Amino acid sequence: MCEYSTLAEPYKIKMVEKISLIPKEEREKRIAEAGYNQFGLKAEDIFIDILTDSGTGAMSDHQWSALMLGDESYAGSRSFYRLEKSVQNITGYKYFVPTHQGRGAENVLFPLLIKEGQDSISNMHFDTTKAHVELNGGRAVDCVIPEAYDTGLNHPFKGNMDNDRLEKIILEKGAENIAFIIITITCNSAGGQPVSLKNIKETKKIADRYGIKIIFDSARFAENAYFIQKREEEYRHCSILEIVREVFSYGDAITMSAKKDGIVNMGGLIAIKEDLELFNGVRTRVVPIEGFPTYGGLSGRDMDALAVGFTEVVEESYLSSRIRQVEYLGKLLSEGGVPIQNPVGGHAVFVDAKKFLPHIPYYNFPAQALCVELYREAGVRGVEIGSFLLGNDPDTGKQLESALELLRLTIPRRVYTDNHMEVVAKALINIYKRRDEIKGYEIEEEPEILRHFTAKLKPVE
Structure with a gap:
């Protein structure tokens, strides 16, 4: 394989979709209206959407x-x-x-x-x-x-x-x-x-x-x-x-x-x-x-x-390009001091919210707090993989503690450029510099199963 072929995406872009960053005061309003749950945001509220790689890729x-x-x-x-x-x-x-x-x-x-x-x-x-x-x-x-x-x-x-x-x-x-x-x-x-x-x-x-x-x-x-x-x-x-x-x-x-x-x-x-x-x-x-x-x-x-x-999906050129972009975001975050799961995985970079926000206990959902803060900072939507997602014990009804409190930054396939990755990294590095100011959240209302999709939260006073 020619060395130059590994430096560029193995595709050309035929069509683009316009995105825009709404003002910060609007972002504050939208996330509050969503009950501090990123799943409640509308697509037009989002600048870079890395909530999931599920169904969000670009077809050939x-x-x-x-x-x-x-x-x-x-x-x-x-x-x-x-x-x-x-x-x-x-x-x-x-x-x-x-x-x-x-x-x-x-x-x-x-x-x-x-x-x-x-x-x-x-x-x-x-x-x-x-x-x-x-x-x-x-x-x-x-x-x-x-x-x-x-x-x-x-x-x-x-x-x-x-x-x-x-x-x-x-x-x-x-x-x-x-x-x-x-x-x-x-x-x-x-x-x-x-x-x-x-x-x-x-x-x-x-x-x-x-x-x-x-x-x-x-x-x-x-x-x-x-x-x-x-x-x-x-x-x-x-x-x-x-x-x-x-x-x-x-x-x-x-x-x-x-x-x-x-x-x-x-x-x-x-x-x-x-x-x-x-x-x-x-x-x-x-x-x-x-x-x-x-x-x-x-x-x-x-x-x-x-x-x-x-x-x-089984073409090596596609997989190499896809995983290289995820690794690039991980590299930027690590260089900025942001703690992540190492080595970087295949579809997402996972930020270690326990290390990022050690002052927030699991029952106040540190990864969800970081998820909310990332949206406030730059209009970027990630997702929590931690105690909020884990939910309550089906026998006792008590909040379970997740062994990992992670913010997942999930990269859609063939959608974003490395410039978008740089925006995400810069936003998280800026948040890391003021991490002591961030507060946790508590649940106001929740369904019995898969609560993280529709639950409403509020900031801990």
Whole structure:
């Protein structure tokens, strides 16, 4: 590869969308009206929106062209079969059902596998995954390696499963009380951290020993494969697609929010390796919840765009450019003294709010306070991954304390330039200089589940 090709994005920009920064006094007003919850802000209130990488990426010319091929037949759509071929190509799995997004996949699959009182064990559950486990009478147990909680430690695979602890939990609970093991790639709640293939193989051996299914929560499967290629010597000369296929070979089923590594605005899927009985259960459940099995909540044009997205996401030039931009933001923040999760993950930079705001206790949500302050400072919308998101204990109703209090700066795919990253970094560095002035928040009203989306907060006096 020519050295110059690594210095520029592997694409040209054909269309732009205007954004603007509203005055600071207006930002103060808008965030207060939103109950100090960034999810309550309107899009026009935002200058740089790095709330999520889910469905916020820019599609390619080939994807836009694919939209015109969309077959909107209710049953047996040609678009479905094109997407099925694409999914089978990357996963090696026999069976596939589309869903409108990842949480739709969980809502269809989990009730078929979880019995009341069973545990789901994961490296780390994401918020909707944890919610769907609990809604079906289960308990979500996180089992990531201890190194994940030390943001200053530079470990290549902080998303790894703690397999010694995993086996201890299985022996203590009894294999019959474990619904399944979820491997989240990359491990979002730990900072977008990858899971090594060596670790996945070890987890698979334990799962087979006790007859437990492995499900991949695979929203960022290609980014995880890129880190494997760069950090595991054994796979240095493998293609991204070869690594992806090997990773999935150690699972029994997949849930995916394709709004991430599918590089589309809407889409998800369930893929099942070979369990026909489970597949038939999925096909039955998907009809009343998502839609007919050959569209599952998606239009034909969405399925065609996703089929193309799955071919583009495994291109090394794309992944290299994408991850380099995330690393660039991390580098700027580190040079400015801002504490972040090291090494930088695949889709986001995670600011360590515990270190940034040590004077704010977990029950006053330091990462949420930092999220609000970033919007006030520069019109930038990030998201809290900490005690506010973690919520209350389902048994006692008391606030849980998260091991990590993180502000996630999530970079949409092929959307922003490095100049935007510099604005974000400058804003956080400015806030860091006056961090002692920042106050925490308390909840005024909240729903029972997934409260961080709609809860209202107020500043602590």
